[in-house]
Amino acid sequence: MRFGSFCEMLQHWAAISPERESITYSETTLTRSEVLSRFEDKRARFSSFKSVGFLLGEPDEDEVITLLAAIGSGIRVSLLDETLPDELLGTLIKNAECDALEGDKELCDELSQFLCEPKCASHNEVLFYTSGTTSRSKAVVLSEASLCASAYNGSELLPLSENDRLLSILPLNHVFGFVCSLLWPLSCGAEVAIGRGMRHISDDFEYYRPTAVSLVPALADFFTKRGHLNDELSLVLIGAGDCPSSVVSMLHAFGKRVCFGYGLTETSSGVALSVGDDVYAMDICPDYTVTIAPDGEVLVKCPGAMMQGYFHDPDGTAGVLRDGVLSTGDLGYIDEHGRLHITGRKKEMLVLPGGTKIFLPEYEKAISDVLGTDEICVFLRGSAPALAVAEGDEGEILSLLRPLMEKYPRSEQISRVFVRGKNLPRTKTGKIKRYEVEALFGGKS
Numbered sequence: 001m002r003f004g005s006f007c008e009m010l011q012h013w014a015a016i017s018p019e020r021e022s023i024t025y026s027e028t029t030l031t032r033s034e035v036l037s038r039f040e041d042k043r044a045r046f047s048s049f050k051s052v053g054f055l056l057g058e059p060d061e062d063e064v065i066t067l068l069a070a071i072g073s074g075i076r077v078s079l080l081d082e083t084l085p086d087e088l089l090g091t092l093i094k095n096a097e098c099d100a101l102e103g104d105k106e107l108c109d110e111l112s113q114f115l116c117e118p119k120c121a122s123h124n125e126v127l128f129y130t131s132g133t134t135s136r137s138k139a140v141v142l143s144e145a146s147l148c149a150s151a152y153n154g155s156e157l158l159p160l161s162e163n164d165r166l167l168s169i170l171p172l173n174h175v176f177g178f179v180c181s182l183l184w185p186l187s188c189g190a191e192v193a194i195g196r197g198m199r200h201i202s203d204d205f206e207y208y209r210p211t212a213v214s215l216v217p218a219l220a221d222f223f224t225k226r227g228h229l230n231d232e233l234s235l236v237l238i239g240a241g242d243c244p245s246s247v248v249s250m251l252h253a254f255g256k257r258v259c260f261g262y263g264l265t266e267t268s269s270g271v272a273l274s275v276g277d278d279v280y281a282m283d284i285c286p287d288y289t290v291t292i293a294p295d296g297e298v299l300v301k302c303p304g305a306m307m308q309g310y311f312h313d314p315d316g317t318a319g320v321l322r323d324g325v326l327s328t329g330d331l332g333y334i335d336e337h338g339r340l341h342i343t344g345r346k347k348e349m350l351v352l353p354g355g356t357k358i359f360l361p362e363y364e365k366a367i368s369d370v371l372g373t374d375e376i377c378v379f380l381r382g383s384a385p386a387l388a389v390a391e392g393d394e395g396e397i398l399s400l401l402r403p404l405m406e407k408y409p410r411s412e413q414i415s416r417v418f419v420r421g422k423n424l425p426r427t428k429t430g431k432i433k434r435y436e437v438e439a440l441f442g443g444k445s
Helices: 006-016 032-045 061-072 086-095 105-114 144-157 175-188 204-208 217-225 245-253 314-320 360-371 394-405 434-440
Strands: 021-025 028-031 051-056 076-081 100-102 125-129 139-142 165-168 191-194 212-215 235-238 257-264 269-273 289-292 297-301 325-334 340-345 349-351 357-359 376-381 384-389 417-419
Touching (some): 006 175, 021 032, 021 061, 028 032, 028 061, 032 061, 051 061, 051 105, 061 076, 076 086, 086 105, 100 105, 144 175, 165 175, 175 191, 175 212, 175 257, 212 217, 217 235, 217 245, 245 257, 289 325, 349 376, 360 376, 360 384, 360 394, 376 434, 384 394
Parallel strands (some): 165 191, 165 212, 235 257, 384 417
Antiparallel strands (some): 257 269, 289 297, 325 340, 376 384
């Protein structure tokens, strides 16, 4: 069902079955009517603010409802990761012109020095950050309505029932976590079981006995290899990154249905979902129009779910959003059945000085297979590709790679190996931060 606001969504399901379980955290379970009542009470207290920075860590049921209420109050809400350094949080709080903070009281008190009076009134703006809140991330302006539209599209292609219980363990400051581990089940009338934090990440499946879960590829791999998935779990939705076929095979072996989701922060999350037998072939969501540019880039149009733009960055917005069409930066194609396949990122191509292009996913996979580790990253150093690894000896690694490198032209062969001595930097969704690796080892110099 299509909802225009969180309040409308909660009211709808509370009117149908007010005593049905809606949100659970640990030993506390709230009914639909209780969630609605708390939501309405909390929403009223945000009316005196214009721009709230919401510091998110490991939320309980009360913090989740408070977050929904803050967004539902119609003010600007910036979703921030409370584990970031104070200096970076302060910068983000100032940039978002926050006049109030919500979250851990002690941390809010420490960061209150960065609060300021917003320069202009804001109306229903929700700021999510691309690839998490980092100094290089862009603040994407979404809205309550666009998030509801995204949840609707997901529920149309992949509906949950009122008997489903979804385990919510993804960070809510990421749009995939917010929509696909919170808003999607609520919009379907399903129960949301909130994860009890890192201490219980390995036993939440046994504790809650969910029927569905949304995961990033790294978590899907972690839980599957360790056998943490409960018998009642029937649906695993995977998004926010590429998932190895080996993980899919393991999940299928456990009798789990696997669906992939493709979306971006700029489109309020989901653009397409795989609901058939081929998990890599994704049906396009009802409200979205997807086309492929001549160079293979995926272009998306979705008026109801598209971002308003990058916060205070009109040039950045104009660079990717033209006439309502978003240039995603992803490469893909649409098959004869109208299903979308994602093949990589434009930025995952190294363009050598002579114009030769190296498609990094395939190139790095070949290297990973030889070295037996995925803790690698290829980047451009000077005019040649270089390799960063977590551990090892440079000479031994070059020796191991020599037979593989001989299959490539000399210009495409690894010129240097840099050993970090520990794991390479990754985002919370498990992607290696290529720009940080480049900075560490003098890439593009």
